[in-house]
Amino acid sequence: MKKLGFGLMRLPLADPKDHSNIDIEKVKEMVDVFMAKGFTHFDTAYVYHGGKSEVAFREAVVKRYPRDSFTVTDKLPLFSRPDRAGMEKMFAEMLERCGVEYFDYVWLHALGKDLYNFAQEVDAFGYLSELKAQGKIVNIGFSFHDSPETLDKILTEHPEVDAIQLQINYIDWEGGWVQSRRCYEVACKHNVPVIVMEPVKGGSLAVLPKKAEKIFKDYNPDASAASWAIRYAASLDNVVNVLSGMSNMDHINDNTSYMEDFKPLNEEEYKLIDEVSKIVKFAIPCTACRYCTDGCPMKIDIPEIFKVYNDFKKGGKERHQGLKRYKEEIIVNGGRASECIGCGQCTEHCPQNLDIPKLLSECALDLE
Ligand code: SF4
Ligand code: SF4
Structure with missing residues (x-):
């Protein structure tokens, strides 16, 4: 092939x-x-x-x-x-x-x-x-x-x-x-x-x-x-x-x-x-596979928040666009990063071994 x-x-x-x-x-x-x-x-x-x-x-x-x-x-x-x-x-x-x-x-x-x-x-x-x-x-x-x-x-x-x-x-x-x-x-x-x-x-x-x-x-x-x-x-x-x-x-x-x-x-x-x-550096090495999203009780779109956060951390124009997207799209369609209750349901599905609740709290601090 x-x-x-x-x-x-x-x-x-x-x-x-x-x-x-x-x-x-x-x-x-x-x-x-x-x-x-x-x-x-x-x-x-x-x-x-x-x-x-x-x-x-x-x-x-x-x-x-x-x-x-x-x-x-x-x-x-x-x-x-x-x-x-x-x-x-x-x-x-x-x-x-x-x-x-x-x-x-x-x-x-x-x-x-x-x-x-x-x-x-x-x-x-x-x-x-x-x-x-x-x-x-x-x-x-x-x-x-x-x-x-x-x-x-x-x-x-x-x-x-x-x-x-x-x-x-x-x-x-x-x-x-x-x-x-x-x-x-x-x-x-x-x-x-x-x-x-x-x-x-x-x-x-x-x-x-x-x-x-x-x-x-x-x-x-x-x-x-x-x-x-x-x-x-x-x-x-x-x-x-x-x-x-x-x-x-x-x-x-x-x-x-x-x-x-x-x-x-x-x-x-x-x-x-x-x-x-x-x-090339990434604040959060998420690959957007979405294995973590289905069972989240707070309906948080984890990979989209991480994507926005990575843009935010790049600075400049992308920082501004990331913030705008977080406020105008992501939290309108799903939960905020700060709404994570730390249940840990998502982490066991993450193939990148990310500590998702901890990272979401960092996102919440910066983006909110
Ligand atoms: S730890 Fe947070 S993000 Fe993960 S499933 Fe629970 S509420 Fe959702
Ligand atoms: S499971 Fe991990 S790598 Fe996949 S989207 Fe969720 S946070 Fe990103």
Whole structure:
């Protein structure tokens, strides 16, 4: 397959206030351009867009293209701690919502240390292996958010895993919680192919500080900031596909333009990325995955508040725009940062391991 995949987690919305109300007609147009340029891989999940991402995939792809013209990943969530019957029910829903008889890849969604322990309790890997033997899954694996040591343990204990999904981008490559490089090296050690998620870090590497933007533009005025991030991930030998959560036709046109005839980064380009990584900083490294939002009793739009806060912290014009957006849009549509009651329901779902209540109190102090 070509090295760019269509991530179906940030699809265009028919109603911007309702994350589960997807604009299917726009998705169809985007899919048509994507497929016409020879790209074939899609990535969805049971939880994306409140379950409606799988439906959008069915309507825009499955009903309109032959099954052998595309591949798809879906993800079985263990967040609600399902037993065997619960997993069977969800998998049946996944097939039904997507309108397929089999999946090319099924991951256990967002495994980390705790969720892995639970997966062992309910023999979730054994369940996926049974589905594979029945022909309902071609490749089994998991998407992962935790330390390289935990990844090594899982891959050692489960040699039956065919492929995995890792968060890799040039900001997380060396640092912090994510440790992309070390996780990637663990996958290589186990000879497990990698599909990359969050190459643009939830979109935050698509718009860079002026100084960083200039470094890229001086070298290649036509290349978008996102193209540098996606090519960075795709240049790794053991990466078979890089997912981009595309939300509009501009994303499709830009991504497909440089991935149609993909060229890995050269030495000079790697050096420029090193320079840029030293400049780019985020107050809150949220990737806007929205795993935290569904169960919030105060209906707080956590990722939007964090996005506004990151803009606010950049200063200048963006500080002003961030404040304006917080007052005029975000708290009109949902809860304020200061309304967080610290119940902690959100934190256990955050793949970036963010202390969400604490960060919200910082946002409240500055934004309110
Ligand atoms: S800790 Fe705050 S933000 Fe998180 S779910 Fe509870 S109220 Fe919502
Ligand atoms: S706070 Fe965590 S769970 Fe919520 S959107 Fe950001 S990265 Fe995702």
